[in-house]
Amino acid sequence: xxxxxxxxxxxxxxxxxxxxxxxxxxxxxxxxxxxxxxxxxxxxxxxxxxxxxxxxxxxxxxxxxxxxxxxxxxxxxxxxxxxxxxxxxxxxxxxxxxxxxxxxxxxxxxxxxxxxxxxxxxxxxxxxxxxxxxxxxxxxxxxxxxxxxxxxxxxxxxxxxxxxxxxxxxxxxxxxxxxxxxxxxxxxxxxxxxxxxxxxxxxxxxxxxxxxxxxxxxxxxxxxxxxxxxxxxxxxxxxxxxxxx
Numbered sequence: 001x002x003x004x005x006x007x008x009x010x011x012x013x014x015x016x017x018x019x020x021x022x023x024x025x026x027x028x029x030x031x032x033x034x035x036x037x038x039x040x041x042x043x044x045x046x047x048x049x050x051x052x053x054x055x056x057x058x059x060x061x062x063x064x065x066x067x068x069x070x071x072x073x074x075x076x077x078x079x080x081x082x083x084x085x086x087x088x089x090x091x092x093x094x095x096x097x098x099x100x101x102x103x104x105x106x107x108x109x110x111x112x113x114x115x116x117x118x119x120x121x122x123x124x125x126x127x128x129x130x131x132x133x134x135x136x137x138x139x140x141x142x143x144x145x146x147x148x149x150x151x152x153x154x155x156x157x158x159x160x161x162x163x164x165x166x167x168x169x170x171x172x173x174x175x176x177x178x179x180x181x182x183x184x185x186x187x188x189x190x191x192x193x194x195x196x197x198x199x200x201x202x203x204x205x206x207x208x209x210x211x212x213x214x215x216x217x218x219x220x221x222x223x224x225x226x227x228x229x230x231x232x233x234x235x236x237x238x239x240x241x242x243x244x245x
Contacts, residue, residue, distance in 0.1 A: 016057040016171070022152070024082075025057040030066035031076055038080045049081040052152070055106060056098075058090035067093050070101035139175070147172070147186065155191075166231070168208060177201065191235075215240055 028034070042049045054077065061068065069224050079085045087095065087103030095105050139158025147153060147162060150167030154160075160174035163181045170186035172178050178190045180202035189211040191198030196213035205226055212235040222242075230245040 022052055022154070023055045023057050024077075024084075025060065026068070027060050029061055029066070029073065031072040035076045038076065042080050050082060051081060053083045053085045056084060056087045056103070058087055058094055058098075062089055062091045063093065067097045070098055070103065074101060074103075102183055110244060141174075146182075149186070174198070175196065190233075196235045200233075201231075203245075204232045205231050205242070210240065212240060218227075 004021055011232075025063070026034075037237065038049075056073070058068075060202050074084055084103060087098040088106040090098060099105055100177045104180075139156055140161070141155040141158065142161045142163070144163045146164045147166045147170040149167045152171040152173065152176045153162070153176035155176065155178075157175050159176040160172055161179045161181075162172065165182040166172060166180055166184050166186045166188070168185045172180070172184075172186065173192050174190050174193060175193045175198075176190065177198050178188050178200045180188070180200075183204040183206055184202040185206045185208065187209040188200050188202070188207055189209070190200050191213040194213055196215075198212055200212065205222070206219075206228060207222070210222075210233055211218050212233065215235055215238060217240050226242045226244075230240050231233060232245055233240055235241070
């Protein structure tokens with residue numbers, strides 16, 4: 001019998017990974033202006049901002065002879081529920097200040113819209129984030145790849161359609177409806193800006209959390225009669241209703 005005490009001779013493993021992180025593109029670095037705008041956005045979609053990691057895009061600021069007050073910016077972002085993790089696109093001076101504030105310096109990679117270089121080979125290639133294959137109409141997003149744990153997909157001003165499985169730990173958000181033509185095992189939040197007429201449709205309900213317009217149920221509150229079935233979820237009289245399709 002192998003000695004299990006020797007099977008883990010290192011305290012951690014370092015692996016390649018892929019995460020779909022929101023990007024906050026800074027047009028201005030005015031703390032007051034950012035705080036005011038964020039307050040409005042958080043009020044519109046509190047679930048989207050809660051504990052969300054975010055990357056600061058500095059491309060618009062890179063050509064200016066000015067270094068943002070990153071300490072003030074971090075305080076504002078964290079007070080809004082965001083967790084800033086790094087920056088990209090800044091000047092040398094801006095990157096140095098961001099590094100001093102504890103932010104990671106991120107290369108452009110596949111995150112930048114105009115960058116098409118192939119990723120460098122790795123021992124374990126990172127999983128690509130799902131991409132919208134087309135827009136049915138402005139704001140609606142259609143995804144035809146599985147949504148992995150840790151990935152967050154958001155349809156701004158439209159519906160989100162997923163033609164694949166949503167894994168535990170994944171998160172779907174839409175201002176409109178959410179359609180999942182596969183197993184829904186992660187979190188699904190429709191009507192995140194307060195649209196209580198939004199609905200969630202899925203072919204196999206096994207969700208960790210479902211929410212419409214800020215009203216939610218967690219897995220422990222889902223009845224066994226609706227689990228594993230095709231259902232639609234709607235809001236009536238401030239309560240979530242789950243019906244068979």
